Amino acid sequence: MLAIIGLSESVHRRNPLVDQPITRSLPLNGSIDTDQQLQSGTILGERYQIERVLGVGGMGAVYLARDKRFTVTKYVAVKEIIAQVGDDAIRRTLVTNFEREANVLATVNHVAIPKIHDFFTFGKRSYLVMQYIEGRNLETILESIEGLLPVQQIVIWGIELCDVLHYLHSHKPEPFVFRDMKPANIIITPENHVMLVDFGIAKEFEAGQKGTMIGTEGYSPPEQYRGEASPQVDIYALGATLHHLLTGINPRDEAPFTFSERPIRQLNPEVPIELENVVNSALQYNAPDRFKDANAMKEALILIARKGGIAYANVGAAAILQDYEIKPLWTFECEDEIRGSATHDDGMIFVGALDNNVYALNGSTGEFVWKFACEGGVVSTPAYHSRTVHFGSEDQRVYAVSAPTGRVVWSYHTDGPIRSSPIIRDRHVFIGSDDGFVHVINAASGRRAVKINGGAAIRSSPYVEDDVLFFGTEDGDIFCAEFGGKVRWRVNAKRAVTSSPRVQDGVVYFGSVDGMLYAIDVKTGWSLWRFRMDRGTISTPWLTEHYAYIGSADRHIYCINLKTSKDVWKFKTDHQVSSSPVLYKDAIYCGSADGNLYCLDAKTGFLRWKFTTRAAIVSTPDIFDDIVYIGSMDHRLYALPT
Amino acid sequence: MADYLKKYLKKRDKTRAKANISDSPTIPTERVGISQDVTKPLSLQPTITRSDQPESRLGVEPPQLLASCAQSAGRQREHNEDSLFLLTTMLVGNGTRFPFGLYIVADGMGGHQHGEVASEIAIRTMVGHVTEQLFSSLFSVDPQPPDLSLREILQNGVYEAHNAILDHTPGGGTTLTTVVIMNNQMAIAHVGDSRVYSVNLSGAMRSLTRDHSLVKRLEELGQITPEEAVFHPQRNVLYRALGQGEPFEPEIITAPTPESGYLLICSDGLWGVVPEKELGMTIKKSKTLSEACQNMVDAANQAGGPDNISAILVRLPDHE
Numbered sequence: 001m002l003a004i005i006g007l008s009e010s011v012h013r014r015n016p017l018v019d020q021p022i023t024r025s026l027p028l029n030g031s032i033d034t035d036q037q038l039q040s041g042t043i044l045g046e047r048y049q050i051e052r053v054l055g056v057g058g059m060g061a062v063y064l065a066r067d068k069r070f071t072v073t074k075y076v077a078v079k080e081i082i083a084q085v086g087d088d089a090i091r092r093t094l095v096t097n098f099e100r101e102a103n104v105l106a107t108v109n110h111v112a113i114p115k116i117h118d119f120f121t122f123g124k125r126s127y128l129v130m131q132y133i134e135g136r137n138l139e140t141i142l143e144s145i146e147g148l149l150p151v152q153q154i155v156i157w158g159i160e161l162c163d164v165l166h167y168l169h170s171h172k173p174e175p176f177v178f179r180d181m182k183p184a185n186i187i188i189t190p191e192n193h194v195m196l197v198d199f200g201i202a203k204e205f206e207a208g209q210k211g212t213m214i215g216t217e218g219y220s221p222p223e224q225y226r227g228e229a230s231p232q233v234d235i236y237a238l239g240a241t242l243h244h245l246l247t248g249i250n251p252r253d254e255a256p257f258t259f260s261e262r263p264i265r266q267l268n269p270e271v272p273i274e275l276e277n278v279v280n281s282a283l284q285y286n287a288p289d290r291f292k293d294a295n296a297m298k299e300a301l302i303l304i305a306r307k308g309g310i311a312y313a314n315v316g317a318a319a320i321l322q323d324y325e326i327k328p329l330w331t332f333e334c335e336d337e338i339r340g341s342a343t344h345d346d347g348m349i350f351v352g353a354l355d356n357n358v359y360a361l362n363g364s365t366g367e368f369v370w371k372f373a374c375e376g377g378v379v380s381t382p383a384y385h386s387r388t389v390h391f392g393s394e395d396q397r398v399y400a401v402s403a404p405t406g407r408v409v410w411s412y413h414t415d416g417p418i419r420s421s422p423i424i425r426d427r428h429v430f431i432g433s434d435d436g437f438v439h440v441i442n443a444a445s446g447r448r449a450v451k452i453n454g455g456a457a458i459r460s461s462p463y464v465e466d467d468v469l470f471f472g473t474e475d476g477d478i479f480c481a482e483f484g485g486k487v488r489w490r491v492n493a494k495r496a497v498t499s500s501p502r503v504q505d506g507v508v509y510f511g512s513v514d515g516m517l518y519a520i521d522v523k524t525g526w527s528l529w530r531f532r533m534d535r536g537t538i539s540t541p542w543l544t545e546h547y548a549y550i551g552s553a554d555r556h557i558y559c560i561n562l563k564t565s566k567d568v569w570k571f572k573t574d575h576q577v578s579s580s581p582v583l584y585k586d587a588i589y590c591g592s593a594d595g596n597l598y599c600l601d602a603k604t605g606f607l608r609w610k611f612t613t614r615a616a617i618v619s620t621p622d623i624f625d626d627i628v629y630i631g632s633m634d635h636r637l638y639a640l641p642t
Numbered sequence: 643m644a645d646y647l648k649k650y651l652k653k654r655d656k657t658r659a660k661a662n663i664s665d666s667p668t669i670p671t672e673r674v675g676i677s678q679d680v681t682k683p684l685s686l687q688p689t690i691t692r693s694d695q696p697e698s699r700l701g702v703e704p705p706q707l708l709a710s711c712a713q714s715a716g717r718q719r720e721h722n723e724d725s726l727f728l729l730t731t732m733l734v735g736n737g738t739r740f741p742f743g744l745y746i747v748a749d750g751m752g753g754h755q756h757g758e759v760a761s762e763i764a765i766r767t768m769v770g771h772v773t774e775q776l777f778s779s780l781f782s783v784d785p786q787p788p789d790l791s792l793r794e795i796l797q798n799g800v801y802e803a804h805n806a807i808l809d810h811t812p813g814g815g816t817t818l819t820t821v822v823i824m825n826n827q828m829a830i831a832h833v834g835d836s837r838v839y840s841v842n843l844s845g846a847m848r849s850l851t852r853d854h855s856l857v858k859r860l861e862e863l864g865q866i867t868p869e870e871a872v873f874h875p876q877r878n879v880l881y882r883a884l885g886q887g888e889p890f891e892p893e894i895i896t897a898p899t900p901e902s903g904y905l906l907i908c909s910d911g912l913w914g915v916v917p918e919k920e921l922g923m924t925i926k927k928s929k930t931l932s933e934a935c936q937n938m939v940d941a942a943n944q945a946g947g948p949d950n951i952s953a954i955l956v957r958l959p960d961h962e
Contacts, residue, residue: 529793
């Protein structure tokens with residue numbers, strides 16, 4: 001039995017040849033008599049003087065030894081295997097593994113991997129001499145403490161582990177897969193860095209190669225049980241390790257692949273949602289759904305560390321932090337452009353696409369849940385209400401679809417394509433249509449309550465407040481109408497009002513293709529002020545107490561002071577801004593037709609980061625729980641960390 | 643520094659320090675320096691039913707704007723170069739309830755009667771512009787929103803007033819602070835160092851305008867402290883005023899009217915002489931708006947009355 005450096009473990013490793021845990025065929029202790037162990041003072045190969053036993057395994061032991069070649073005291077770890085126990089097949093396998101470990105260690109060079117010094121055989125005994133690692137392994141640490149380890153500490157270790165995995169996975173000429181990531185194989189040094197130990201089953205990765213099940217039950221992903229060993233198995237096992245560290249629940253005590261039944265934050269409320277999302281992404285059942293590589297996972301963890309204000313010097317990732325890129329937590333690809341915005345509820349994301357479908361995805365993983373096919377493209381942003389998703393389609397219909405099942409509850413016909421997004425108030429759906437009407441539909445029955453004539457196509461979304469609604473038309477009219485249909489006032493902008501009105505403190509704000517952001521008194525319909533941009537806008541203003549944020553075809557994202565009606569700042573993108581800005585915490589998120597999603601400091605307009613997609617972004621970000629969901633005309637929906 | 647600023651400075655170069663030390667026993671106990679008969683109760687004089695409890699709601703139905711004013715040349719000036727204007731209207735009709743108010747204070751400068759001419763011309767021009775562009779159509783049979791926004795109307799009014807001063811009284815200059823209240827929205831167009839305060843029912847004051855004065859600018863830039871600003875020798879120097887040659891941009895703000903309380907529009911002869919806290923307490927303690935205005939002007943005179951004093955006090959309707 002292999003022992004790992006420091007302490008005995010690996011007892012649950014399955015026998016690769018007989019599908020039984022090795023522990024059942026080989027007793028953990030006793031197969032090697034204590035008198036077979038090297039005695040203290042024994043000198044191996046005229047060089048390594050045994051000091052004491054560090055750990056014992058099924059087929060050997062690990063010793064602490066002194067290297068006699070040095071006059072100063074230099075300790076090394078000596079790992080021993082005695083090829084005399086068990087049947088031949090097992091013995092051969094274990095010897096092979098031992099040699100493999102030696103070969104792997106001899107070819108790698110990383111601060112978190114012990115250095116190999118020597119490898120030799122005396123008769124039935126083989127020895128591996130390597131760097132002696134002080135410290136304790138994480139499983140021992142976990143068992144020895146009350147409660148749980150600090151979350152931020154786990155994040156830092158996670159980053160370091162990603163770093164070493166990335167090193168192994170991108171090793172040249174051949175990448176290595178560790179295949180046995182778990183707390184017991186991670187030693188925390190006195191300097192608080194991780195060391196990865198036990199490379200007995202690490203192996204060169206060859207794409208498509210199948211083998212036998214190797215690894216540790218509970219930490220290993222499904223494909224590892226089928227004998228596959230891609231770098232994705234290490235990502236899963238790291239996810240399992242982090243889950244173990246964060247929750248304190250040992251996955252070996254649970255049925256395999258049941259992490260989702262033990263939601264991290266339920267067990268440890270101190271874990272931020274982003275971290276739970278990272279771990280969940282790593283633990284995806286299907287390998288392609290996990291992080292693309294260890295580096296992607298590392299950067300997701302770095303983002304969490306940044307938020308936690310961790311000293312990065314410890315992480316050794318300073319260089320990456322300086323010019324790091326935002327990496328999606330997940331992406332989902334449709335069959336055509338996404339022009340509408342996503343909406344979220346109950347952990348799900350709903351988004352329409354020009355491929356005629358509305359998709360429901362798992363918000364944390366991006367996993368497909370269902371899709372609903374219309375007969376026309378969907379640019380309308382779905383609205384969620386009582387477990388039902390409402391949206392309009394260019395097939396002229398408004399649909400109500402059950403959020404859990406994706407089955408249609410009702411559909412409602414208008415006489416024109418629908419580009420407006422529904423608003424739900426008082427159990428009614430308010431939505432505009434190119435037929436020139438705002439349709440007010442009973443959300444439960446799908447029957448029309450009333451329709452209000454706008455005289456021209458209505459692509460803006462109505463805004464409903466108290467007993468009136470506001471909407472713009474493609475003829476440039478903005479209406480303030482009562483639910484009964486009576487128009488209180490109507491104001492005409494010079495060009496279309498596709499931007500959706502927003503109301504605050506008795507003032508309605510909206511943009512127009514005539515290049516103005518208007519502020520109109522709700523009671524009278526009189527204009528209080530207008531802010532002139534260099535080109536038109538279809539972007540919907542985002543209002544705060546003092547400011548409006550809006551994009552324009554003049555390529556800028558503006559922040560306008562509502563009192564002085566002057567711009568506080570403007571940020572220039574490389575193309576038209578049809579997307580509507582969204583304020584989240586202290587940042588503005590907005591897409592541009594230049595393909596980027598921008599994150600700007602809300603106060604100054606300074607760029608914090610941008611994320612580049614492969615085509616224009618005209619949709620508006622949906623932000624929830626520190627995740628930005630943004631659709632692009634490159635057909636993809638991206639989930640990005642804020 | 644432009645000439646007009648120097649003139650303005652000279653004109654108003656009596657220091658408050660001087661005013662404060664002239665605490666002679668000759669301060670009259672009766673009201674002084676009332677140059678215009680504007681303190682008589684207006685027809686819509688407020689019927690504050692529990693005036694000893696000013697925090698209580700205004701006891702008028704329907705909720706409406708009420709306003710009064712007071713003015714004095716002060717105790718050290720022969721002329722009064724300040725001008726002011728009040729217009730309060732209310733339309734109550736078929737489902738309509740529309741209060742409208744227009745209030746202006748202008749503080750002229752320039753000497754040789756230029757000052758009083760300039761401030762009155764500015765006010766007349768502004769009032770004419772606003773009534774024509776806004777007021778007449780607002781109360782027409784089929785009210786059509788004007789093509790221009792409220793902000794643009796006010797901005798144009800300021801430019802017209804500026805040009806009118808240049809035409810009629812070259813060399814004259816004035817501050818011009820205009821408040822328009824339309825229902826629950828208000829707009830303020832402001833040039834110079836007159837001020838608009840929002841005053842809540844407990845008498846707390848908050849300035850809604852920014853003085854276009856050199857010391858205020860120095861204070862904003864952190865060059866001098868607010869304490870230093872009070873006694874700064876150039877504290878009367880404006881960097882923006884009407885009637886002067888240089889191009890300028892009026893400061894215009896739009897905002898919902900405060901939910902209750904008052905607006906105080908006044909010249910620096912009031913705010914520069916009587917501490918804000920005292921003004922607020924005076925408003926709180928007075929039984930009527932006219933009494934409040936008069937008491938504030940009196941307080942400025944009692945502190946020496948170094949400059950012309952103008953005050954307009956508007957009681958805002960309580961939001962429903």
